[in-house]
Amino acid sequence: MSIDFDTNLAALRSAIDVSNRIVIIPHVNPDGDAIGSALALSHALKKIGKSVALIGADEVPKNLRFLPGWEDFQSARDLFPNDEAVDGAAATVGTFDLAIIADLSAPTRLAHARHLLPLAKQIAVIDHHELGDEVAEGILLIDPSYSATALLLFEVWDRLGLELSAAIAQCLLTGIATDTGGFKFQNTDAKSLHAAAELVKHGADITEIHEQVWDRKPLSAIRLLAVALANIQVAADGSVAYSRIRNSDYATANATDEDTEGIVNEIGKLDSAIVFALFREHSPGRVRVSVRSRGEIDVAQVCRAFGGGGHKNAAGCTFETGVDSAIDILLPALEGAVASTSR
Numbered sequence: 361m362s363i364d365f366d367t368n369l370a371a372l373r374s375a376i377d378v379s380n381r382i383v384i385i386p387h388v389n390p391d392g393d394a395i396g397s398a399l400a401l402s403h404a405l406k407k408i409g410k411s412v413a414l415i416g417a418d419e420v421p422k423n424l425r426f427l428p429g430w431e432d433f434q435s436a437r438d439l440f441p442n443d444e445a446v447d448g449a450a451a452t453v454g455t456f457d458l459a460i461i462a463d464l465s466a467p468t469r470l471a472h473a474r475h476l477l478p479l480a481k482q483i484a485v486i487d488h489h490e491l492g493d494e495v496a497e498g499i500l501l502i503d504p505s506y507s508a509t510a511l512l513l514f515e516v517w518d519r520l521g522l523e524l525s526a527a528i529a530q531c532l533l534t535g536i537a538t539d540t541g542g543f544k545f546q547n548t549d550a551k552s553l554h555a556a557a558e559l560v561k562h563g564a565d566i567t568e569i570h571e572q573v574w575d576r577k578p579l580s581a582i583r584l585l586a587v588a589l590a591n592i593q594v595a596a597d598g599s600v601a602y603s604r605i606r607n608s609d610y611a612t613a614n615a616t617d618e619d620t621e622g623i624v625n626e627i628g629k630l631d632s633a634i635v636f637a638l639f640r641e642h643s644p645g646r647v648r649v650s651v652r653s654r655g656e657i658d659v660a661q662v663c664r665a666f667g668g669g670g671h672k673n674a675a676g677c678t679f680e681t682g683v684d685s686a687i688d689i690l691l692p693a694l695e696g697a698v699a700s701t702s703r
C-alpha cells in the first residue's frame with residue numbers, strides 16, 4: 361500500500377478543522393508513546409476549542425500517571441463490557457466527528473475500544489509501526505522511519521495548526537523518551553534528539569520522565585525482576601537469552617503484569633545476548649512474550665509468524681498456552697533468526 365504522507369497530513373488537518381467532537385484512542389496495553397501522543401493531541405485540540413474524549417481499553421499505567429491530564433482517560437472496558445458493540449453506546453459516549461487512533465494502525469489492537477470506531481464519522485491513524493495485514497480505513501498518517509508516534513506528531517505539529525505548551529511538550533517528550541528507551545535504543549536518531557531539545561526548550565523535564573517512568577518501582581516489580589533474573593536461560597551459545605515468569609509468581613510477588621515493564625531489558629544486559637525475551641503467564645494459560653534484538657535481527661518478523669508484531673528490534677506476541685510450551689514454540693524461531701542473520 362502506498363500512503364502519501366503529505367496528502368494524509370492535509371486530510372487530517374481538514375478533518376480537525378471541520379470536527380467538533382473528537383475521540384483519541386491509544387492501543388491496548390498502552391505505553392508512554394501511546395499515552396503521551398494521545399494526551400498531547402488532547403491538550404492541543406482542546407486549546408483550539410474542540411471537545412475531546414480520551415478512551416482506551418486499558419488503564420493508564422501507574423508510571424505514566426504524572427502526565428498532565430492522564431485522569432481524563434475513560435475505560436472502553438466499562439463502555440463495552442462484553443467486548444461487543446452496545447446499542448445505545450452513542451447515548452453514553454455520544455458520537456464523534458473524528459476518531460484518532462494513536463501509535464497503532466490495526467483495529468484489533470484497540471481491543472474493546474475498537475467499538476468506538478463506528479461511532480465516528482471519520483477515522484485517522486497516527487502511527488510509526490510497520491503496516492501489518494490489517495489497517496483501519498481512513499486518514500493514514502504513518503511513517504515507520506520515526507522512532508516514536510510522538511516524534512512524528514512533533515514534526516507535523518505546526519502543520520496541523522497546533523501549538524506547544526509545557527504540558528504538551530512533557531507528553532511528547534515522554535513518548536519519544538519511552539520509545540527510544542531513554543534515548544539509548546538504536547532508533548535514537550538526530551531527529552529524536554533534536555525534538556527532545558526543542559521540547560525541553562518548551563518546558564519539558566527529562567529528569568522527571570526518567571524518575572517517574574523507570575527509576576522508581578514498587579516492591580512487587582522488584583520481586584518479579586528477581587524471579588526473572590533468577591530464571592534466566594541461554595540458547596544458541598548465549599546469543600539468545602530468555603526468562604519466564606509463571607502465573608504463580610505474580611501471586612507470590614503480589615504483582616500485576618504492569619510490574620514486568622522493563623524486565624526484558626534487564627535480561628538483555630547479558631553480554632552475549634543479541635536476542636532476548638521475557639515469557640510471562642500473566643493469566644492462566646495466556647502467555648505474553650516481549651522480544652528484543654540488537655542490530656540487524658528482525659524480531660517483528662519472528663513475532664508476526666505467531667500472530668504478533670512490533671518493530672525490528674522490539675516486538676511481541678501472545679500464546680494461549682502455559683509458559684513452558686510457549687518457550688518450546690518460540691525458542692526455535694528465535695534461534696533460527698540468529699542463525700539466518702549471522703550467516
Ligand code: 5GP
Binds near residue numbers: 649667669670675676
Ligand atoms: P512490548 O514487548 O513492550 O509489549 O512490545 C514491544 C513492541 O511490540 C511494541 O511496539 C508493541 O507495539 C509491539 N507489539 C507487542 N505485542 C504485539 C502484538 O501482539 N501485535 C503487534 N502488532 N505488535 C505487538
Ligand code: MN
Binds near residue numbers: 394463508509539
Ligand atoms: Mn510507539
